[in-house]
Amino acid sequence: MEQFANAKISVRQFTILIIIGVIGDSILIMPTIVAASSKQDAWLSMAIAALLGLVMGAVFAAIANRLRRQSPITALQNRIGKAAGGFVGLLLLFNFFMCALTLMSEMSQFMTTQMMPETPVNAILLLFMAVIIIAYRYGVESFARVSELLFPVFLFLFLFMVILLMPQVDLSNMKPILAKGLPPVMMSVMPAFVTGFAEMVVLLMLVPHVAGKAKLTKPILWGYAIGGLILFIVVDLCVLVLGPSLMETKYYPTFVLAQKITIGQFLERLEVILMLIWIITVFYKTLLLFYALTAGTAQVLGLKESRMLTIPYGMILIVATIVGTPNISEYNKLLIYYYPWFDTVFCIGVPLVVLAVLAATGKGKASGQGGHAQNSQNGQNDQNGTNP
Amino acid sequence: MFYKMMVVLLCLLMLSGCWSRRELNELLIVLGIGFDWVDGEYLVSFQVVNPSEISAQKRGGERPPSTLYQGRGKTMLEAARSLTAEAPRKVYMGHLQLYVISEELARMGIGDFIDNALRDNEHRMDFKLVVARGMRAEDILKLYTPLDKLPTNSMLRSLETSEKNWAPTVSVTMDDVLKKLSADGTELALTGIKLIGSQEMAESKRNVETFLPQSRYRYKGIAAFKGDKLAGWLNETESKGYTDITDKLQSTSIEIPCKKDTFIGIEVTSSNSSIESKIVGGEPEFTIHIRSEGNIVERGCRDVDITDPATIEKLEREADEIIQGNAEAAVKRAKSMKSDFLGFGAQLNKDHPSVWKQVNKDWNDTYLPDLKIRYKIKMLIRKTGTTGNSTLK
Amino acid sequence: MSSVFAVLALAAAALGLEVPGLVKRKRKRELAVFLILLSIGSALYIALALETELPNPFGVLKLAFGGTTG
Structure with missing residues (x-):
């Protein structure tokens, strides 16, 4: 069983994966975090965050376009040597690992808070991890295809929720607009921007598999735009239907939104069905991170296979998740105060460094740096001025 | 083969949701x-x-x-x-x-x-x-x-x-x-x-x-x-005023006295209200707008001619007064209790947040009792049921 | 104690699943990395099952970024 060296995902699948990844866990926890500081102006914070997200997307697109269908780690290894490239790769891997931890924490906390409070966290994590491992082992192509299948389901449920909540929208919940001025609004922008948009640096690891040679700017920007729009709509709904106090109080306001759907006293209690939305988005973002972690490790260490790393990584991740979130208050404090800085360094800083290196070692200087590229993810390596 | 078995077994693990099951x-x-x-x-x-x-x-x-x-x-x-x-x-x-x-x-x-x-x-x-x-x-x-x-x-x-x-x-x-x-x-x-x-x-x-x-x-x-x-x-009057001002009232009954112990019954069919806040001379002032529609459902006094538009207008004015009476009673109670349950403060916050920031702390105790409130009530009587003046003598 | 056995069983399953393939394809390096990671994973999991105090991975974050409030 060869590594999925030549697995190809279509550009559309790439875009869909980005959309689902951007929404990720933000849809569950962002409304609360954003409302904490900006209250009824939360929608404004989210809008600004989405716009900043587009800028981030442009940066990632710039990186992606220079990669020429190589993974960032491989590309760096080629251009600045295995050691330096490997080091940057390790930084990226560290980021993916931490990110995966946060996602799994949130997933397990959501399950045990709202749905199955008596189930031990271990069981939930094991099951979740098992599915991710299986998805990985089936390969990029297959989970990209499933995302294509699940995306309409997601959209349908999402629109269903939005439309059914329309009668409960109360525009006066938005007022007073900007009562306390811009600073509180800006304070919320940071976590929203970083969690949804900067963390998707993981999309760069998918670049080697995207079919064709075209530039990836459009799919990435579209993915960010649509994902950002959906997040914006969600935060809007939370403000307009729930009001700032409820949004800030409850930990999972989108769940409360779903609880609120009642049409003619007959269509009620649908929140369990709508949970499918969040399960899809959280699952995919975790899967992307896991993929990046595992495949990335193989790239950094120059391995030809990465499949066998899945189970060990799974175990390590589960243990780390359980140890890392002893209780929800500690986790929230971490998420709001420390994690944005981590994200800034690793999801914005490191990629910028990557971009700089790629730009500096661009055309004509690529490859030919002693040793050939080790990694079997090498699809189309068509740099000009190549091998001497 | 082994792999597929694992996958099937894993599906069984889905039953971990049954951990929290309660029959x-x-x-x-x-x-x-x-x-x-x-x-x-x-x-x-x-x-x-x-x-x-x-x-x-x-x-x-x-x-x-x-x-x-x-x-x-x-x-x-x-x-x-x-x-x-x-x-x-x-x-x-x-x-x-x-x-x-x-x-x-x-x-x-x-x-x-x-x-x-x-x-x-x-x-x-x-x-x-x-x-x-x-x-x-x-x-x-x-x-x-x-x-x-x-x-x-x-x-x-x-x-x-x-x-x-x-x-x-x-x-x-x-x-x-x-x-x-x-x-x-x-x-x-x-x-x-x-x-x-x-x-x-x-x-x-x-x-x-x-x-x-x-x-x-x-x-x-x-x-x-x-x-x-x-x-x-x-009490009942004040409660009616409360639901009216907070726009919760949808339908109720208004009794307009036409003779000593006889009343004309009006059914309110819809009512919309809003509170408007203005800053006049640095002080907040409020206007309560209530717009109601209703029908005459009981004509106790048989000498009142409800086919005459002038009568309708007169009844509308009297209904206005009753509605205003309810509202005023509620406001008076809020002032005496020093509790802004009608939501004037919230409205001020929505319209003039900067002013609200200043008066926020002492709102209930200092500002509320002396608030200037105006009333703009409009009752529109639309129909009189399936008859006009009945032929009862 | 049963959880320790469960972890060992899982590790054994992982070994059974991967090692034959790796050996057959003569991937020595991969085998090494796999074994190292699997040992780390199993050790951690067993430590967790025995309720030993494990360091919090987020502790690194707190050290690095501690004192800065959002």
């Missing part, structure tokens, strides 16, 4: 909760459904349709769990309909124990809260009601229906309570419920064996809060 016969479905304060701790009464009694198939009739279980404790959870010493199952809150708080406890403040309802994952936010007026919450939950076997159901429907059709009641759900308690510039108001008639009869099945039940519940008055503590009761 139907393990659920104690709570419909109503009553909170009392007895001897320094909470006395929580749970009115639970007795499923076999309300099933359509089995003929019951021997046992009451619901049962009351009570627990004591310093927190809601302690009380809820302590009743497992008596009850065969653990409570399930998913179908909670009514939350009754005793007046005594409401005066002490509801913020403390409400927190549990917010935090718990089984509670939904859609149950209604009422205050037991001058009596214990547990007594409200021990009533046999005619017509509806489940008393909480009856009380719930009555609350919703009377809010829509009669006015001096308001149905407040848990998330409304959260909003009102968290917001600046508006205070909570809950409806009061009381039992009329003998308490002893209430608890016995004989209550519903007579034509007119000896003991009935009745919603009476709206309780206005200051913060999370009950501050005072509004």
